Amino acid sequence: MSSSRRSLLRGAAAHGAAFLLAAPALAQGDPGRYPDPAVEILDPSFGRYRLVLAAVERLATGFRWSEGPAWFGDQRCLIWSDIPNNRLMRWHEPTGLVDVFREPSNNSNGNTRDRQGRLITCEHLTRRVTRTEPDGRITVIADRFDGKPLNSPNDVVVRSDGSIWFTDPPFGVLGFYEGERAEPELPTHIYRVDPGSGQVTVATAEINRPNGLAFSPDERTLYVVEAAATPRVIRAFDVAGDGRLTNNRIFFQCRDGETPDGFRVDVDGNLWCGWGMGTPELDGVRVINKDGASIGHIHLPERCANVAFGGRHRNRLFMTASKSLYSLYVNTQGTPYG
Secondary structure, rough: OOOOHHHHOOOOOOOHHHHHEEEEEEEEOOOOOOOOOOEOOHHHHHHHHHHOOOOOEEEEEOOOOOOEEEEEEOOOOEEEEOOOOOOEEEEOOOOOOEEEEOOOOOOOOEEEEOOOOEEEEEEOOOEEEEEEEEOOOEEEOEEEEOOOOOOOOEEEOOOOOEEEEOOOHHHHHHOOOOOOOOOOOOOEEEEEOOOOOOOOOEEEOOOOOEEEEOOOOOOEEEEEEOOOOOOOEEEEEEEOOOOOOEEEEEEEOOOEEEEEOOEEEEEOOEEEEEEOOHHHHHHEEEEEEEOOEEEEEOOOOOOOEEEEEEEEOOOOEEEEEOEEEEEEEEEOOOOOOO
């Protein structure tokens, strides 16, 4: 392991004892048998993705609002945000220990990795998108547009050309729980950061309060949650070679109580979406195929905000759900850098 990798993931002193579960716990109470009834098949096509000898596990608990998971395969760890507690957390796969990676985190929200393996983070408090360099320094990628401060960057993805795409709804400036109250000065856009010049441009101004976003496996489609719609919708755009977004359309229309948040895409083009907020029966992860049909649901005892694929083969789904971190092995793989 290089010294730069060690530096990148060197967090604060370990605090694992406060968060560690002595052993992985099944989320719904031990069902006593496989397959786990928490993994529901809504369409027969989902059967191929369910592993009959795998169950939902609660890896850690004791947080306030878990968000933005990002997998670091070279370190065998997951980093995610505990937004109201103003810290980035880290779960270690070899030991199951949890510690604080960074505190304060400026009320970090969404996280991902760039093509050089560096951590990219959306920060509510400072209203910016940052990159953690291999030596631990923080580089500001974007904090203003047209001379005005961003609202509160929410979720972020990196395309294979190195461009960084992020959403900028106002949630972090609406109160003091996930940031600090302030008047928004910009519309709620999706932004693109050019990989060469670093110039920030508006990718689209057509979505009111954009939230989670992800690319299709071939990167020709960008999916994004429109949080201001009631009920919410997941929209899709065609992505041109120069990064322009066209053909704005509804990909999935939610029903009352269905609240998608963050999501990731697997190699077959299925969307694995954090879900919930309505009745408890909706809490968990909804799986939507590339044709926009619901095919599966992973039931959790808490609303799920976001997911990430990880593990050695990117076949372990990590779910940041309210106060806890969960995982489930599945019979597919997440897209690289998804």
